[in-house]
Amino acid sequence: MLDPISRVRRFNRAVTSAVGALDTSFLGRGRPLGAARVLNAIGHGRSDVAEIRDYLGLDSGLMSRLLRSLEDEGLIETAAREDDARCRVATLTRAGRREFAAYEALSNAQAEGFLAQHSQREALLAAMDLIASTLTRERVALDEMDPRSEEARHCLGEYYAELGRRFSQGFDVSLSRDPDAKDMRRPRGTFIVAMSDTLPIGCVGLKGTESGYAEVKRLWVAPSARGLRLGRRLMDATESAARELGISLLRLDTNSALPEAGQLYRSTGWRAIPRYNDDPYPDLFFEKQL
Amino acid sequence: MLDPISRVRRFNRAVTSAVGALDTSFLGRGRPLGAARVLNAIGHGRSDVAEIRDYLGLDSGLMSRLLRSLEDEGLIETAAREDDARCRVATLTRAGRREFAAYEALSNAQAEGFLAQHSQREALLAAMDLIASTLTRERVALDEMDPRSEEARHCLGEYYAELGRRFSQGFDVSLSRDPDAKDMRRPRGTFIVAMSDTLPIGCVGLKGTESGYAEVKRLWVAPSARGLRLGRRLMDATESAARELGISLLRLDTNSALPEAGQLYRSTGWRAIPRYNDDPYPDLFFEKQL
DNA sequence: CATGATGTCTGACTTTAGTCAGATATGCCG
């Protein structure tokens, strides 16, 4: 029972029974699972009824009845949406928020209990991130965001930390030509964050310049999301954004200590060019005509 | 959304929807999940009705009806058990084996599809092993087995391979005092394998000698199962077995290149003693009075 | 403002899962 397929299936069995246990713990609050799921979806900020229905994959009749039962319990209120009275929005009442908090506490306790099983938390978390990223691969959203947003700053922080580990001389942002945030906002450029569920797992910046080209900066993919071809997707998205912005020439610099990046550029139509700036860190320079 | 709890919960969400997708694919064969699960349990070699019921957590009434429906479909046959006619055993018919094979194919395809998502298969598999071992931690069974069994040989092979990696001079079993299998069988000694589901994830041998003590040999825990205190459980089981066998003094040798092992022995009542054999590999020797 | 599309709701229905109290057959033990 040691071949890859058996190992995946052992994982499936383990996880199936764990999921079942969590569902069972949710039943402890005296309400069927369907209603509990709707309540939790609302608690997590999904207010449009159609969105919840879609998210949970429910029939509209069933959905309507579940909303009614939550209303009867006094946990939610529904109202027509301001801009389109055909649609309904649901919000938690005070009692609903209390009940939602109780479900959150159950979920958190379950998660903590799981982490406590293992004496090497970080290894366990890394394994979970890897699997979650793989499973949600097709659902990774590439969102244009402000480079100063919390998500972007998280990615950049991880990116700098990794450069520090991988460059033999370390990495100090202040010595590098740190791009100005305004150069990575439309219409001069953009900044794209790859979001898997609520977790930022990659980023890339497009920095407008005055020199007839734009630069690709800060391409980073979280360790747990490597191997999923996310770097390529981010680069494709950057090129699309550049075309939209009327940019026809892209440049970037990188370092030979990051071989997977160089590999990606070479395999996607980038051409090595001579050094075009005096940043101390890069030793490889590329260009791509769109 | 980067704190540990959120990461665990992101994993839960990802995995819940994947499990749901597998269930849905099973429904494609025109039979409710309950019946499909029973059929698969039988296909995987569980023939006793009581055992299946216990494994799937089903009520006896429900179980009986599910068996009846599979019988009506011509997929299984039930009969009274030879040695106890109150119990029933179920077996697949020819059609049942075909149907079971179709479910297996679905499971395998799903597993392969998942592996194909990722370009670093081994990392993904290691992550799944780690999580599966953590989740099934309480269900790990410590089974006494023949040291020549397939499970035992797998563990020993992994153990030797790891010593080879960790000893600077490598490891060659033939140079070591490889215990005779018969010394690790009752009543002289024993060999214990830790089984997680169908996967052997650890082992330990108790080797009887003529010298007034028994030796603990071949303590190994799979990398994916480290951090779960399995080594301690294996050692406890060995001590219990030794007591049962009337052994009152245990010895073992180990190497300082395996610090976690030395740490375990020191923290569980073992006392360092002088070298007591001429094996070239160990450099640390311990003894414990039971 | 008529028309068709959209989103929600209601009623009537089915399937699946699960519970529980007996009925029945068999095994074990004195």
Place this chain on the structure above:
DNA sequence: CGGCATATCTGACTAAAGTCAGACATCATG
């Protein structure tokens, strides 16, 4: 053999989930 335990089966029930057709209000558009 009687009496009790065990394993399964049957019938009668409930709860939850899901399906489907049609009703109704609202929106967008020509």
